[in-house]
Amino acid sequence: MDSSLLFLPELLLVASIMAIPALYIATENNKSYSICANMTLALSFLLLILFWFYPDEVSFEKNSSVYIIYSHFKLDTFSQLFKIIFVLTALTVSVLSGSYFEEDEPHQAEYYTLLLSSTLGMMLVASATDFLTLFLGIEISAFSSYAMVAFRKQDDKSTEAGAKYFLIGAFSSALTLYGISLLYALTGSITFEGMRSFFTGLNNEVVSGNFDEVIFISSLFILAGLGFKIAVVPFHAWAPDVYQGAPTPVTTLLAAGSKAMGFVALFRVFLFTMEAVSDEWKLILGIIALASMTIGNLAAITQDDIGRMLAYSSIAQAGYILIAVPALTDDAVSGAIAHTMVHAFMKGGAFVIVAGVGAAGLGYSLDSYKGLAARSQLLALSMTVCLLSLVGIPPFAGFISKFLLFYGTLQAGLSGDTWIIALVIAGVLNSALSLYYYLKVIRFMYLYDAVGSKDIEFSNAVRYISFLTVLFLAIILPLFWQSLFEICKEATVALMT
Amino acid sequence: MIDPIHFVVFSSILMLIGAYGVIRNKNAIVVLMSIEIMLTAANINFVAFSSYYHDLTGQVAVLFVTTIAAAEVAIGLAILLSLFKQRDTIELDLLNTLRW
Amino acid sequence: MRWFLFLLLVVALVPAASAENHTVIVTQADDSSSYFFDPEVLTVNIGDTVEFVWGNGSHNVAQVSDSESKTYGSGFYSGVPEVGGNWVLPAEYTMQDGTLYYVCQPHALMGMSGSIIVGTGTPPLPDIAMEFGDFPWLSYLLVFPLIGSLWILGFRNNPSAPRIIALFTTLFTLGLSIIIFVKAGSGSGFRLMEEYVWAPKLGVSLLLGVDGLSSPMVLLTGIITPLAVLFAWHEKEKPALFFALLLVMQTALFGVFITLDYFVFYIFWEVVLIPMFFLIAIWGGDNKRYASIKFIIYTFTASVVMLVGFMALYFEAGVNSFSMIEIAEANAGFNRDFQIWVFAALFIGFAVKIPSVPWHTWLPDAHVEAPTAGSILLAGVMLKMGLYGLMRAAIPVLPLGAEYFVPIMVVLAIVSILYGAALSLGQEDLKKLVAYSSVSHMGVALLGVATMTELGFAGAVFMMFAHGILSPAMFMVAGVMLHQVGTRDIPKLGGLAGYQPTTAGVFVVIFLGSLGLPGMAVFVAELAVFIAFFQSHGYWLILPIFGMVLTAGYHLWALQRSLFGPDSEQIEMNQVHEAPWYEFYPLLVIVILAAFFGIFPSYLMDPITVACYDILAFMGEV
Known part of the structure; x- marks a missing residue:
């Protein structure tokens, strides 16, 4: 069979992006958009899973990459793995949105269209083979999410968050683009392969010349743009505001999907394209990692809005993941991939509950979690599992992935750059620090009495999703973490060669 | 004779002007325009080096970037418009309902 | 030159590979002022043999300690000291790394003690059952x-x-x-x-x-x-x-x-x-x-x-x-x-x-x-x-x-x-x-x-x-x-x-x-x-x-x-x-x-x- 079939999940999304506006013209029924989006995403998810388990049928080779559409898209284990994560996140968000928004909420057709196009952008990023495709993917996803953040036009906070997100996002993507143009000017190529061979040549002195400054400056520019996507210090200022102001399902998409997309792009750029010149950017990434985990955790302690708190926590988590990038070894990178994926689940799971609690009318402050255990054992349990997992307390999945991350990085530190050990120790101490603010929520849920009525109906979607989250984070991943490790290892090999 | 270095210097100057505009200005529309200037700076690099290397990808990139810039302005103006409708202002200093 | 080095190497390696014979002289100074083993500390490899040779004085060689005293027990005790005659006490070290300490029982306090270091000198870690x-x-x-x-x-x-x-x-x-x-x-x-x-x-x-x-x-x-x-x-x-x-x-x-x-x-x-x-x-x-x-x-x-x-x-x-x-x-x-x-x-x-x-x-x-x-x-x-x-x-x-x-x-x-x-x-x-x-x-x-x-x-x-x-x-x-x-x-x-x-x-x-x-x-x-x-x-x-x-x-x-003590009034x-x-x-x-x-x-x-x-x-x- 033709391997273009592998592009089917993306094509499905494109078709649906066109179909929903058509539905809007044909029918006034708000439910139909969400059903259409759910079905598209579920189908696309199923296809991805099928491709994963039956690679031969679609001439997908796990050991080597498949290039399609004039080599503009590359399908390998790494890209497919993250596509699964993106589509799963989008599916969760879509299901969640159905229960989060009122039946008569305006502009639902636009919302679902944007959700799908944002997902499409992420998937393009995962498969990109050159900077132009990468940039297009990032922008498609970003533009859609700007609009989604601001989509409640009557909501003052939503609009303000949207404006901030848009302005900072546009600024940083302009910086990235300039960095890309500098790299193009230097190497004369825009594909990852071309640049990589140029840098390798530079390293082996096949290409003569000293371009250290240019490489350093352009990696700074690119880092500024991607750092904005993954929200690391000093490009993090938007995250708390946007996470707080945006409608919670959109926040879920940003925290789980968009962040993972940022990491995918970062891995492709730094670990593949610019690997040979790692001396130029290693230290700066290390410093950013250290700063963002420390500042993120310290800032999270004093927050009293759950969205802001989780935003700062995700800044800190981005810091943890970044420590593996300067380490550059297979083990460290597969740890980073594992933690990126598990982080999407943990953060996504936590925001689903935030959405559920918010939709039930309890509000978004930390106080609204007081007595949640009395209102719903399941939601409280799920939140506890997500939060303890974020801290990295065994036996939850967060511990496993964090362990793999620190394991690989420490190994690299012990055998090479000793300053990386300091990053690992800082990460470990930061995990202990973060326990404080996560426990605050857990204490609120279990130890305080609920203010107001106890009988609050949480929507079924939230309940099912949180049940699945518990199942996944507390049982499935910890039991089968060897498979997780192996998958991540495969993805790393696909990424770095 | 115009060296490639002249293009880089020119684009860097444009870039700095744009960045300065983004950082210093209080008006969202002017910020948007400054961002466009930054994109133009990148475009100049692409075009210049496309001719230097005799490679068309740079020019293709410029076409894409221009499209992206247009889309960006459209989305940006829409968001700013809805902000203006609610607050009667687009001064960035007044975006403080959410703590910075 | 290269050949010469090679030969040297062979000469150096051959004895190391095969079992070696060591000799310890058990002796006392003529004026009976000092008693000693010569050499006092001997390093041997596993499989080597050591011969204690003495001609004067009444000495014995008694093993005092080692990690597992039974290992070298046999043949490592020369019996009752006898005056005169040429005694030879052979002992073979075939078992394991370790350090043995031995003395002449009558003259141990006069400094007549020695040790044999076998291999690295430290016994291997016990196999944990x-x-x-x-x-x-x-x-x-x-x-x-x-x-x-x-x-x-x-x-x-x-x-x-x-x-x-x-x-x-x-x-x-x-x-x-x-x-x-x-x-x-x-x-x-x-x-x-x-x-x-x-x-x-x-x-x-x-x-x-x-x-x-x-x-x-x-x-x-x-x-x-x-x-x-x-x-x-x-x-x-x-x-x-x-x-x-x-x-x-x-x-x-x-x-x-x-x-x-x-x-x-x-x-x-x-x-x-x-x-x-x-x-x-x-x-x-x-x-x-x-x-x-x-x-x-x-x-x-x-x-x-x-x-x-x-x-x-x-x-x-x-x-x-x-x-x-x-x-x-x-x-x-x-x-x-x-x-x-x-x-x-x-x-x-x-x-x-x-x-x-x-x-x-x-x-x-x-x-x-x-x-x-x-x-x-x-x-x-x-x-x-x-x-x-x-x-x-x-x-x-x-x-x-x-x-x-x-x-x-x-x-x-x-x-x-x-x-x-x-x-x-x-x-x-x-x-x-x-x-x-x-x-x-x-x-x-x-x-x-x-x-x-x-x-x-x-x-x-x-x-x-x-x-x-x-x-x-x-x-x-x-x-x-x-x-x-x-x-x-x-x-x-x-x-x-x-x-x-x-x-x-x-x-x-x-x-x-x-x-x-x-x-x-x-x-x-x-x-x-x-x-x-x-x-x-x-x-x-x-x-x-x-x-x-x-x-x-x-x-x-x-x-x-x-x-104990007086009844409390507070309860x-x-x-x-x-x-x-x-x-x-x-x-x-x-x-x-x-x-x-x-x-x-x-x-x-x-x-x-x-x-x-x-x-x-x-x-x-x-």
């Missing part, structure tokens, strides 16, 4: 409490089912742990081993096994948990969750004590924290929120540092396995600086749990706020995790690091003993008194470990067990006071003995046992530790002994103020009555156990001593 069981006793130990807790959650709306199920489950596991204790026996090495591969690529597996170090701890956990359940018989607030958490905690504690894999050990170590956090946070006293947070942050911070140490060990050993046994067997390759750093990381993790001064401050808060059943588990079993971990996971693997830390451990231990005892003197809350006394008692155990001798180790482990049954009893006393008298403030109590004579009698026995009365378990442990400490550090012993004086002081003073004496059965019998059981192990310490001491010998063997100290 690993016996895989034919029946999965140890996994049953992990699984049953979990099943019990799920079972309880199934009956959560029934008022009395949870406690009955919990009691049943814990009694069942008590039976299991007694069986395991007996089956572990007192042989060297690990028994009843089981291995379930979990992540082979990383070398992680659920490796279970008990030896003389862990089987007393398993027994202790088995004994303490049913007592805690019994003591919490009338828990009214969310009983199902309470007992379920107790059982989850029991699983985790068993897990810590029976696992032999660093990774799994860490997981169980952390899992202990979660139920304990909820036990304090939900059922605790007035200040429970502060105490629970302090508890979990303190211990979690320490243990993540420990995790980094574990990972460093794993990489340095390079055996691609987290198994404690395999990593310990690779410990010869760890250099001293590495050992010191890693031991520091592990020591922080364990010292907070012990708890040693200055990391003890979480303990009084946690104890005072915890419900009595929580305190029982905390003091009885959880505090033992620290020292157990030190002896299982740190010392055998990092002997040089441990040696470097001996002075620090001694200082910390003595400060803990004195500081804990001094603070206990000043406490008015009975529970706080017991909490500080725990700091002091665990200081004694840490002192035993710091001696790095077999007796000291054994004393420390015995102390862990003895304190593990007596300090829960002390907390139970405090609990009984609170329930039956209404307060546990010592100044408010007084003259209780007249109103609850039987209970007061048991109290007196428990207090005396805890202060180290001969015939009770604590005494044996203290004696062993102090003898070992005297042997290794001499008259510094005076400091811990002074701590014991303080210990006796605060115990007796507290007893005198609360049970209504006619409301005071004997403890109910579910509080009295656990106390009685503990008194009997403490006396039993005090009078027949060998039941515990035998396996403990063998295990401690194994640890020292791993360190290369024997």
